[in-house]
Amino acid sequence: MGTRRILAAVIATAALTGLGLTGAATATAATAQGASSYVTPSECKQGGGTADLTDNLCKGGMHDGEKID
Structure with missing residues (x-):
């Protein structure tokens, strides 16, 4: 039971980290495309x-x- 909670926490952290990196890449791409x-x-x-x-x-x-x- 404790292993499942730890695994769920690790997966949630990885998912949130991935979203953060995706957001940063999107912001960089928007600036590079000529956003004022x-x-x-x-x-x-x-x-x-x-x-x-x-x-x-x-x-x-x-x-x-x-x-x-």
Whole structure:
């Protein structure tokens, strides 16, 4: 009886760990597929761009087209 409880706990832990890894992979894939990201005005400038606060976009540089937060 005790062995079954331990085995059930191990299986449940493994299942939850697998879900956590799947969620992390999904989040990484979503970011890699071009999900919009936010940069600060200083990050925009450091990347060689200009922070356009009228449109809330970074224009130019390595953060070109990203939204300013």
